[in-house]
Amino acid sequence: MTRHAIFAGLIASVISVATNAPAADAPKAISLGTLYASSGRFASISMPVHYGLKLWIDQKNAEGGVFVKAFNKKIPLKLVAYDDQSNTATAATLYNQLITQDKVDILIADSGSVLTSVAVPIARDHKMLLINQTGTGANFFTPDNPYIVLMADPVSSVWPKPLADFITHDGPHLGIKRVAILYATNDFTGTQANAVRKFIKEANSGVDIVFDQGIPTETSSYTVLLNNIKASNPDAVIHLGYASNDIAFLRNVQDSGIKFNFVFCIYPGLETELLEKNVGSKGLNYVFTYVPSSQIAYQSQFGMSLNEYETAWQQKYANTNVEFGFNSVAGYTTGLVLEKALAAATSLDQLELRKAIFSLSGNLKTLDGTFALDESGAQIGEITPLGQLIAEGDHVKFVTVWPHDVSTGKPIYPRP
Amino acid sequence: MLVYSLLAGLLFGLYFSLIGLGLNLVFGVMRIVNLAHGDFLMLGAFLAFWLFTLISLNPIPAIFIVFLVFVIVGLPLYYLLVPRLLRAKDPEMLSFILFFGLSQVIEALATIAFGTSERSIPGGELGRAIVAVASLLAGHHVENGPIDIFGQTFPAAWVASGIASGIAVLLVYVYLYRTRLGYLTRAVMVHREEAIATGINVHRVSAIAFGIGLGLASVAGVFAPFMLGSITPAMGVEVTVTSFTVIVIGSLGKPLGTLLGGIIYGVSYMFMQSYYSSWANLLPYVLLVAILLVRPSGLLGRQVRRA
Numbered sequence: 001m002t003r004h005a006i007f008a009g010l011i012a013s014v015i016s017v018a019t020n021a022p023a024a025d026a027p028k029a030i031s032l033g034t035l036y037a038s039s040g041r042f043a044s045i046s047m048p049v050h051y052g053l054k055l056w057i058d059q060k061n062a063e064g065g066v067f068v069k070a071f072n073k074k075i076p077l078k079l080v081a082y083d084d085q086s087n088t089a090t091a092a093t094l095y096n097q098l099i100t101q102d103k104v105d106i107l108i109a110d111s112g113s114v115l116t117s118v119a120v121p122i123a124r125d126h127k128m129l130l131i132n133q134t135g136t137g138a139n140f141f142t143p144d145n146p147y148i149v150l151m152a153d154p155v156s157s158v159w160p161k162p163l164a165d166f167i168t169h170d171g172p173h174l175g176i177k178r179v180a181i182l183y184a185t186n187d188f189t190g191t192q193a194n195a196v197r198k199f200i201k202e203a204n205s206g207v208d209i210v211f212d213q214g215i216p217t218e219t220s221s222y223t224v225l226l227n228n229i230k231a232s233n234p235d236a237v238i239h240l241g242y243a244s245n246d247i248a249f250l251r252n253v254q255d256s257g258i259k260f261n262f263v264f265c266i267y268p269g270l271e272t273e274l275l276e277k278n279v280g281s282k283g284l285n286y287v288f289t290y291v292p293s294s295q296i297a298y299q300s301q302f303g304m305s306l307n308e309y310e311t312a313w314q315q316k317y318a319n320t321n322v323e324f325g326f327n328s329v330a331g332y333t334t335g336l337v338l339e340k341a342l343a344a345a346t347s348l349d350q351l352e353l354r355k356a357i358f359s360l361s362g363n364l365k366t367l368d369g370t371f372a373l374d375e376s377g378a379q380i381g382e383i384t385p386l387g388q389l390i391a392e393g394d395h396v397k398f399v400t401v402w403p404h405d406v407s408t409g410k411p412i413y414p415r416p
Numbered sequence: 417m418l419v420y421s422l423l424a425g426l427l428f429g430l431y432f433s434l435i436g437l438g439l440n441l442v443f444g445v446m447r448i449v450n451l452a453h454g455d456f457l458m459l460g461a462f463l464a465f466w467l468f469t470l471i472s473l474n475p476i477p478a479i480f481i482v483f484l485v486f487v488i489v490g491l492p493l494y495y496l497l498v499p500r501l502l503r504a505k506d507p508e509m510l511s512f513i514l515f516f517g518l519s520q521v522i523e524a525l526a527t528i529a530f531g532t533s534e535r536s537i538p539g540g541e542l543g544r545a546i547v548a549v550a551s552l553l554a555g556h557h558v559e560n561g562p563i564d565i566f567g568q569t570f571p572a573a574w575v576a577s578g579i580a581s582g583i584a585v586l587l588v589y590v591y592l593y594r595t596r597l598g599y600l601t602r603a604v605m606v607h608r609e610e611a612i613a614t615g616i617n618v619h620r621v622s623a624i625a626f627g628i629g630l631g632l633a634s635v636a637g638v639f640a641p642f643m644l645g646s647i648t649p650a651m652g653v654e655v656t657v658t659s660f661t662v663i664v665i666g667s668l669g670k671p672l673g674t675l676l677g678g679i680i681y682g683v684s685y686m687f688m689q690s691y692y693s694s695w696a697n698l699l700p701y702v703l704l705v706a707i708l709l710v711r712p713s714g715l716l717g718r719q720v721r722r723a
Binding site: 037038039040041043044047085086185213214215216218219220221222223224225227228231243244245247248249251252254255256257258274277278280320321322323 | 417420421424428523524527530531532533534535536538539540543561562568569570571572573574642643644645646648649650654686689690693694696697
């Protein structure tokens, strides 16, 4: 009898421990470690992403936290964020600190390929999954590295496909046969340039690349470069650079009086408000660019819609100097994916988190479009169509021109 | 391409001569390296930006306001920082640290005040000033737009900046060689202790030179939105490094050397952009290293300390 009682007690204890263990082990908060650049070259693309992520965190904490399946309860989020000042050496030190000193549960990269690049090997060495928000450099994603996933931008090796498809399919009918490519030599735009070149050559559509030059990312003067491009007599000019590069490029185009029939730049789409302030609607008129999720109201099945999010953003950040644009959507999208992943992952093990994030691929539709990953963790969804900007007063409006099934108007070529 | 690069380099180089002029004047008189030079340029740029944004003031008249403001700012700043610095054992080395710290403080405060996003002034604004002068000289209305020089077309902002830079160099030359204060300044540049011994109020002369140095930096800042694409609080450090390169290439302590250094920098940069664009940022620093190895006192050599 005594043995039976002891045995029954033991069984009851084991059952009790098994059912109570998750609640007993649950952390007080899920710590999210990230970097942001409050100054320097990348501040204008980093701060909107950081603020978007913070908005999501504050919202969730106001609701008591996010549901974490591993502990079967809602747990608040704790943000551990440091300022890398757009400096890659500083960023590398701080990423290490987040992992080894702060011991964060989830590591989130700063915005952009340059500040993400230093995190990739660090995360891999520490077997920490890197939540890559907007670093789209193709060489970050290799089959032998499971410790990276891209959240909110398509990887740069596929991102420019709409641009290249437009040039090679519609371009010859419009009269585009000669293309000039000018790109800043970094992971982001270098990869985009490689992709554009590859897609144009593979299309075999009679479109030739007549000018193809890389320039340092710090370039701020384009007058001589524009003269050299003009000498090659292109029908279309593709400039691939960061926001400060696009601003300088488009201002120099305006000031030099050179008229190109077709000009493409990235950031008139991604940071429209910033470019309107610096280049003006006249300088942006007829410029081709990506149409980002901040301009298209995708049907979102999880999280806020674009309108709701923009309203929330303006309420929270109207008095800051941080503009609303694609990058602010990117930070919020990162939060949404993490929320879904934490609700699916059975533990906070990094590869388990990866598995949970991958389970969302193709199934998660947010205000940023359809989330889809390839086997190396690169984002192959959330594709941005090609559009053209048309000036309306002090602002510009987007006309989507490719692909045809989502187009909202016809392209204007050549530029009047 | 060659001719265009050469002419563009001359115009671009003139702007960098203007940037380096103030730094060289301060170093020549006080033997201190103002590592916050680029940050004062940045402040001048933002002042011009806000004058344009708030009261639609064209950058050309803004030059005079900006210059005056920073000369006035420079005077008390000199008395606050420099006399103590000069009493130290190694003022040149300490000036690196002090002004580096000042640079970081200015950048941080500017970031808080203005935010991190790029700002600029429409390029046509400088063109309007040129059009006004050109129309007056021509006797008929001249259209605002790019300007033709020897058959090559350049943005009006570049031409305006080049003209302003040339005028600034001339005025500094007149100040140093044709005014009494300039004679006193040159005396201090040659030998500070001897100048004190002859009864020159060295601090007063130096304070005025310091103020003028900051004023010149701020004038360069007015043209920064046009020559450098846009302005941000973080632009100062890079500008300081470039202006340092310019004055070392020319020669430290000699304003005409700055003109030469700026032109060499500009022309070499534009040639690299044309022919080896990926390496464009590298050549000026290669030139700097080469000049330091071959002619450490700069291209104008031993004339450095003889005013």
